[in-house]
Amino acid sequence: MRRAVMDEFYDPAALRVLSKRALSRLITRLETAGQEATVAGYLDSLLGLDGGHVLGLTGPPGVGKSTLTRALIHRIRERGQRVAVLAIDPSSRVTGGALLGDRTRLQTDPDDADVFVRSMAAGRRLGGLSEHALAVVTLLRAAFDVVILESVGTGQSEGEVATACDTLCLCMQPGAGDSLQFMKAGIMELPQVIAVTKADLGPAARRTAADINGALSLSKRASTERDPAKTWTVPVVEISSTEGTGLDMLLQSLEGHRHHLQVVEGVGRLRAAQQELWLEEMIRQRFGSFGLEKMAVPAAPDQPVGLSGKDVFQRFLAFSREFEAGISPCES
Numbered sequence: 372m373r374r375a376v377m378d379e380f381y382d383p384a385a386l387r388v389l390s391k392r393a394l395s396r397l398i399t400r401l402e403t404a405g406q407e408a409t410v411a412g413y414l415d416s417l418l419g420l421d422g423g424h425v426l427g428l429t430g431p432p433g434v435g436k437s438t439l440t441r442a443l444i445h446r447i448r449e450r451g452q453r454v455a456v457l458a459i460d461p462s463s464r465v466t467g468g469a470l471l472g473d474r475t476r477l478q479t480d481p482d483d484a485d486v487f488v489r490s491m492a493a494g495r496r497l498g499g500l501s502e503h504a505l506a507v508v509t510l511l512r513a514a515f516d517v518v519i520l521e522s523v524g525t526g527q528s529e530g531e532v533a534t535a536c537d538t539l540c541l542c543m544q545p546g547a548g549d550s551l552q553f554m555k556a557g558i559m560e561l562p563q564v565i566a567v568t569k570a571d572l573g574p575a576a577r578r579t580a581a582d583i584n585g586a587l588s589l590s591k592r593a594s595t596e597r598d599p600a601k602t603w604t605v606p607v608v609e610i611s612s613t614e615g616t617g618l619d620m621l622l623q624s625l626e627g628h629r630h631h632l633q634v635v636e637g638v639g640r641l642r643a644a645q646q647e648l649w650l651e652e653m654i655r656q657r658f659g660s661f662g663l664e665k666m667a668v669p670a671a672p673d674q675p676v677g678l679s680g681k682d683v684f685q686r687f688l689a690f691s692r693e694f695e696a697g698i699s700p701c702e703s
């Protein structure tokens with residue numbers, strides 16, 4: 372049975388050499404047939420793989436996320452790594468100010484089979500993730516060395532994006548330091564790396580970086596008090612995607628965090644905890660708060676890896692079926 376599923380959906384080695392067209396078709400299949408047991412089983416089989424480094428890029432509209440993504444793609448390809456981008460489409464957004472309409476469209480070499488770009492609609496909230504986004508991240512992670520998840524940050528959606536990536540990079544632009552005090556408490560605790568974009572525009576970038584460092588030291592104190600195991604110090608990197616400055620430093624910081632995850636915090640542990648949150652989020656997306664009330668989520672973070680999170684897509688499917696059949700789901 373498992374073999375047949377893998378044949379139909381490609382095993383991980385085959386995924387890495389799949390054509391863009393075949394990969395696109397497979398993603399469409401995930402988006403439209405998420406309720407099939409074979410699809411859920413397939414996705415769960417991919418969860419067990421280490422896979423690539425999932426990098427979240429978030430930040431306000433127009434901050435320079437797409438321009439940065441394009442620059443990162445270039446550098447990642449230069450190292451011979453395969454890279455995929457999942458862009459959460461902000462086109463339906465209601466805000467965006469002066470920069471609306473000044474968005475960078477990601478164009479990549481159609482002949483380079485090792486770069487793959489896909490955009491997808493947001494979930495419940497602007498910039499948030501749909502239940503399909505989690506399935507697509509799972510697939511892309513198995514097929515690429517680096518997966519970039521680009522999504523506009525609205526002060527609400529960053530938390531959702533954080534649950535889908537290994538390393539979250541928050542982008543802020545010069546002058547944004549002034550608005551730090553207005554940022555929702557807790558947001559500064561989400562990213563593992565902060566990029567101050569458009570550093571070519573002048574000394575304001577340095578001031579902004581200093582303001583951010585100040586805000587970070589306050590939030591770091593609060594978070595280490597809560598959880599002494601959190602030892603990562605968030606680097607603040609000034610970059611210019613258009614001039615190419617600071618990008619190597621940024622990549623080093625992103626990879627430094629990945630290394631930290633691997634040797635200190637544990638990637639498996641992080642992902643297992645995240646997958647419990649995915650289950651909750653998928654249920655919320657499809658069944659709203661009523662669905663959540665019916666759900667009994669096992670306490671995730673303290674469970675040994677391997678017991679929790681491994682079969683989240685099949686658990687979601689089982690929940691959906693029971694919920695739709697009107698049977699109150701029992702715990703498990």
Ligand SMILES: Nc1nc2c(ncn2[C@@H]2O[C@H](COP(=O)(O)OP(=O)(O)OP(=O)(O)O)[C@@H](O)[C@H]2O)c(=O)[nH]1
Nearest residue numbers: 432433434435436437438474475523569611612613
């Ligand atoms: N001077 C300068 N301008 C930049 C830089 N990076 C991006 N921009 C400009 O900022 C504007 C917005 O850039 P995008 O990359 O589209 O920003 P975004 O964050 O992806 O925007 P949304 O997807 O609309 O949220 C464009 O006009 C870019 O050319 C930079 O490093 N320096």
Ligand SMILES: [Mg+2]
Nearest residue numbers: 436437474475
């Ligand atoms: Mg963009």
